Amino acid sequence: MGQPFDTVSLLTDIGTADEQVGVLRSVVRSIAPHAVVIDITHEVAPYDVRAGGLALVRAAQYLAAGVVVGGVDPGGGTSRRVIAVEVGAGQSVLVGPDNGLLAPAVSLCGGASRVVELRSLEHRLPSAGGPTFATRDILVPAAAHLCNGVDLAELGPAVDPFSLVPGLVPLTRVEDEVLKAEVLWVDRFGNAQLNVDPDELKGFGDRLTVTVGSATRTATAAVTFASLAPGQLGLMVDSYGLMSLVLDRGSAADELGISPGAPVDLSAPK
Amino acid sequence: MGQPFDTVSLLTDIGTADEQVGVLRSVVRSIAPHAVVIDITHEVAPYDVRAGGLALVRAAQYLAAGVVVGGVDPGGGTSRRVIAVEVGAGQSVLVGPDNGLLAPAVSLCGGASRVVELRSLEHRLPSAGGPTFATRDILVPAAAHLCNGVDLAELGPAVDPFSLVPGLVPLTRVEDEVLKAEVLWVDRFGNAQLNVDPDELKGFGDRLTVTVGSATRTATAAVTFASLAPGQLGLMVDSYGLMSLVLDRGSAADELGISPGAPVDLSAPK
Amino acid sequence: MGQPFDTVSLLTDIGTADEQVGVLRSVVRSIAPHAVVIDITHEVAPYDVRAGGLALVRAAQYLAAGVVVGGVDPGGGTSRRVIAVEVGAGQSVLVGPDNGLLAPAVSLCGGASRVVELRSLEHRLPSAGGPTFATRDILVPAAAHLCNGVDLAELGPAVDPFSLVPGLVPLTRVEDEVLKAEVLWVDRFGNAQLNVDPDELKGFGDRLTVTVGSATRTATAAVTFASLAPGQLGLMVDSYGLMSLVLDRGSAADELGISPGAPVDLSAPK
Numbered sequence: 092m093g094q095p096f097d098t099v100s101l102l103t104d105i106g107t108a109d110e111q112v113g114v115l116r117s118v119v120r121s122i123a124p125h126a127v128v129i130d131i132t133h134e135v136a137p138y139d140v141r142a143g144g145l146a147l148v149r150a151a152q153y154l155a156a157g158v159v160v161g162g163v164d165p166g167g168g169t170s171r172r173v174i175a176v177e178v179g180a181g182q183s184v185l186v187g188p189d190n191g192l193l194a195p196a197v198s199l200c201g202g203a204s205r206v207v208e209l210r211s212l213e214h215r216l217p218s219a220g221g222p223t224f225a226t227r228d229i230l231v232p233a234a235a236h237l238c239n240g241v242d243l244a245e246l247g248p249a250v251d252p253f254s255l256v257p258g259l260v261p262l263t264r265v266e267d268e269v270l271k272a273e274v275l276w277v278d279r280f281g282n283a284q285l286n287v288d289p290d291e292l293k294g295f296g297d298r299l300t301v302t303v304g305s306a307t308r309t310a311t312a313a314v315t316f317a318s319l320a321p322g323q324l325g326l327m328v329d330s331y332g333l334m335s336l337v338l339d340r341g342s343a344a345d346e347l348g349i350s351p352g353a354p355v356d357l358s359a360p361k
Numbered sequence: 362m363g364q365p366f367d368t369v370s371l372l373t374d375i376g377t378a379d380e381q382v383g384v385l386r387s388v389v390r391s392i393a394p395h396a397v398v399i400d401i402t403h404e405v406a407p408y409d410v411r412a413g414g415l416a417l418v419r420a421a422q423y424l425a426a427g428v429v430v431g432g433v434d435p436g437g438g439t440s441r442r443v444i445a446v447e448v449g450a451g452q453s454v455l456v457g458p459d460n461g462l463l464a465p466a467v468s469l470c471g472g473a474s475r476v477v478e479l480r481s482l483e484h485r486l487p488s489a490g491g492p493t494f495a496t497r498d499i500l501v502p503a504a505a506h507l508c509n510g511v512d513l514a515e516l517g518p519a520v521d522p523f524s525l526v527p528g529l530v531p532l533t534r535v536e537d538e539v540l541k542a543e544v545l546w547v548d549r550f551g552n553a554q555l556n557v558d559p560d561e562l563k564g565f566g567d568r569l570t571v572t573v574g575s576a577t578r579t580a581t582a583a584v585t586f587a588s589l590a591p592g593q594l595g596l597m598v599d600s601y602g603l604m605s606l607v608l609d610r611g612s613a614a615d616e617l618g619i620s621p622g623a624p625v626d627l628s629a630p631k
Numbered sequence: 632m633g634q635p636f637d638t639v640s641l642l643t644d645i646g647t648a649d650e651q652v653g654v655l656r657s658v659v660r661s662i663a664p665h666a667v668v669i670d671i672t673h674e675v676a677p678y679d680v681r682a683g684g685l686a687l688v689r690a691a692q693y694l695a696a697g698v699v700v701g702g703v704d705p706g707g708g709t710s711r712r713v714i715a716v717e718v719g720a721g722q723s724v725l726v727g728p729d730n731g732l733l734a735p736a737v738s739l740c741g742g743a744s745r746v747v748e749l750r751s752l753e754h755r756l757p758s759a760g761g762p763t764f765a766t767r768d769i770l771v772p773a774a775a776h777l778c779n780g781v782d783l784a785e786l787g788p789a790v791d792p793f794s795l796v797p798g799l800v801p802l803t804r805v806e807d808e809v810l811k812a813e814v815l816w817v818d819r820f821g822n823a824q825l826n827v828d829p830d831e832l833k834g835f836g837d838r839l840t841v842t843v844g845s846a847t848r849t850a851t852a853a854v855t856f857a858s859l860a861p862g863q864l865g866l867m868v869d870s871y872g873l874m875s876l877v878l879d880r881g882s883a884a885d886e887l888g889i890s891p892g893a894p895v896d897l898s899a900p901k
Contacts, residue, residue: 097664098660100653100657102650102653104549105548105549106549107377107402107403107404107647108402108404108549109402109404109416109419109546109548109549110372110401110402110416110417110419110420111548112400112402113370113372113399113400113401113402113420114401114419114420114423114424116399116400117370117399117401117420117423117424117425118423120368120397120399120425121423121424121425121426124367124425127660129653129656129657129660130652130653130656131650131653131654131657132647132648132649132650132652132653133647134647134648134649137549137550138550138610146649146650147650149649149650149654150650150653150654150657153654153657153658153661153767154654154657154661155657155660155661155664156661165610166587167585167586169585169586169587218600221597221598221599221600221601221602221603222584222585222597222598222599222600223600224600227423227600228600276649278645278649278651279644279645279646279648279649279677280677280678314762315707315709315762316707317706317709327761327762328761328762329761329762330758330761330762330763330764330767330768331761332761333761340678340705374819375818375819376819377647377672377673377674378672378674378819379672379674379686379689379816379818379819380642380671380672380686380687380689380690381818382670382672383640383642383669383670383671383672383690384671384689384690384693384694386669386670387640387669387671387690387693387694387695388693390638390667390669390695391693391694391695391696394637394695407819407820408820408880435880436857437855437856439855439857488870491867491868491869491870491871491872491873492854492855492867492868492869492870493870494870497693497870498870
């Protein structure tokens with residue numbers, strides 16, 4: 092028997108407009124009644140593995156110890172593997188398709204100590220007739236069985252951690268004194284998080300040129316929203332420790348016309 | 362005393378944009394602190410009893426034993442009854458308006474063993490002044506009291522199960538070798554579930570003509586999404602065991618311009 | 632040690648499209664595993680303190696005893712205080728920014744018995760690098776510590792309840808026999824709640840003139856939706872005990888072109 096868990100955290104792209112998330116919660120409740128379900132989010136854009144992986148890694152440091160299910164799976168029905176990844180010396184297990192979704196979070200947690208492919212038919216739900224809906228029929232039941240003390244090894248054969256599909260976190264590069272960056276995430280307020288660590292901007296000064304497509308703006312380094320004048324574009328360390336483009340009580344993303352994945356160039360003013 | 366339950370599953374059309382769902386959860390927590398609340402969904406289209414009933418029956422086979430509350434109630438304030446329906450030899454109770462919402466799920470569970478009309482004033486919340494909001498003031502409190510071991514019979518007088526309003530699940534029919542079907546549900550990915558059992562398509566072959574309004578398309582019988590070429594319309598058994606019109610990583614519903622309730626004709630190619 | 636609580640109810644404006652609400656739930660789970668989290672709503676319009684305060688006061692009478700977190704905080708990063716307010720002889724504590732958000736609910740609960748400013752660094756989460764995200768780093772951890780029996784006094788210095796920023800609930804006034812009212816809230820069905828108590832309409836009769844901008848309509852006093860003819864505008868006591876403009880199975884808000892904050896004049900027909 093492995094160590095029993097009592098929390099299952101869920102992140103998927105299935106939305107909340109119909110009964111599907113309720114079904115996932117019910118499957119946990121039926122198999123492992125003692126486990127508490129925490130919805131991280133179900134509104135990852137459909138099939139967007141990169142956005143799902145980024146949301147998971149932002150959440151990772153805050154998640155309760157237990158089992159985390161990642162259900163963003165454009166390859167459902169193909170031969171891609173579904174896996175369970177043990178991290179943190181057994182403190183938590185991440186379960187999902189082997190498509191890079193879990194990789195950034197696994198990495199943040201210090202890497203995998205054990206990985207198995209979820210092949211055990213005994214720990215799945217029987218199919219309702221058509222093809223398997225992996226999140227409902229394989230991933231969530233596996234998570235619930237782990238909460239009941241089933242050991243990882245019972246869920247399927249061991250997999251070499253180095254064989255897993257890597258994550259898709261984009262890296263910056265410097266070209267002709269321009270930092271070529273990318274929008275990782277836009278929150279509900281229109282703050283646009285970049286893949287830029289504060290250290291990468293050392294030496295750029297307090298005012299930076301921001302280039303998006305053919306448009307150029309000046310952004311002011313700010314410590315808090317309140318230090319920005321109305322309408323003034325700011326660049327600040329956000330609450331995750333990365334650089335974000337922001338407006339005070341306004342949407343920087345709308346102002347600049349940017350969304351996740353958009354390239355953003357940062358440079359010192361000429 | 363009846364058998365106490367410890368799970369309350371909720372399905373309503375009240376949305377999550379304001380505090381109303383939080384109020385329902387709080388009412389359960391205040392009356393029956395031990396009960397776990399599972400939100401099936403709260404985003405049934407306003408007043409859409411048919412869509413709510415279909416979501417409930419899709420979820421039914423997965424729900425944890427306990428009390429299920431269905432709150433889609435366009436007749437609030439009229440003389441329609443509100444009822445509690447015991448199914449599965451007392452394993453679960455469905456609570457809701459007697460407007461057909463619960464009927465498909467009750468039927469799937471093998472029919473009602475006992476039904477009562479929720480008339481007991483003692484098991485309601487007092488009105489805040491205006492008319493009763495049935496989901497908050499009658500249905501959810503009844504569910505919570507059932508979790509505390511209150512017997513169905515204490516909640517109101519027995520009702521003849523055969524007097525209940527029937528459900529609205531549409532049936533197919535065959536006309537001139539054409540299977541006249543209907544869209545039941547479109548999921549977040551644009552897959553369009555039809556009211557068609559795989560058996561009904563025996564003899565139609567691997568390629569079918571799909572007629573929506575005046576437009577005609579060919580759909581290919583597919584086992585998995587991955588077996589479809591990009592842009593190729595597929596017809597596959599979905600994860601609920603019904604036939605769905607699908608595209609691989611695309612929205613079949615958008616492509617065909619269909620939404621729930623739309624008529625779809627299926628036939629063998631001429 | 633104070634009295635330990637076991638329920639944390641959350642109301643914020645951060646939406647559910649990303650992982651942030653999941654992070655709040657996880658923070659509670661990590662610090663106070665026994666506490667049940669109830670999401671009141673996370674879809675208050677961004678920065679809308681008034682709408683958040685109104686949703687909280689509508690919910691207040693139904694909330695389970697425990698800790699309530701209000702996270703609508705346009706002044707994040709300024710010198711505004713974050714506070715914890717004990718109400719109901721210690722039965723519940725409301726936690727949030729001192730910007731008027733909590734004030735209407737505190738008032739409904741009979742006023743504050745104790746207030747502290749949340750200054751204890753020991754009961755916060757460490758910052759991830761940038762500025763503090765108060766809801767995640769201060770408010771929710773404080774709520775979880777209260778659930779563990781930490782006394783209010785340990786969280787920071789006492790604050791004079793009379794120094795708190797007041798709420799923003801708008802009052803009606805009568806001018807030339809016209810009741811000048813305002814829309815407080817529009818629910819998912821388009822019912823428009825006004826800041827009007829039924830008593831204020833005594834003597835206005837069963838048919839009222841409703842003026843919105845330059846448009847005038849007649850509204851009929853109704854007891855239930857079902858007593859209205861199709862398309863007939865009604866004015867009825869809603870399930871919160873306030874007057875609402877309604878249509879039977881239609882959106883009064885769309886019909887009249889009104890949203891929260893819109894002025895509405897009510898008068899007897901000439």
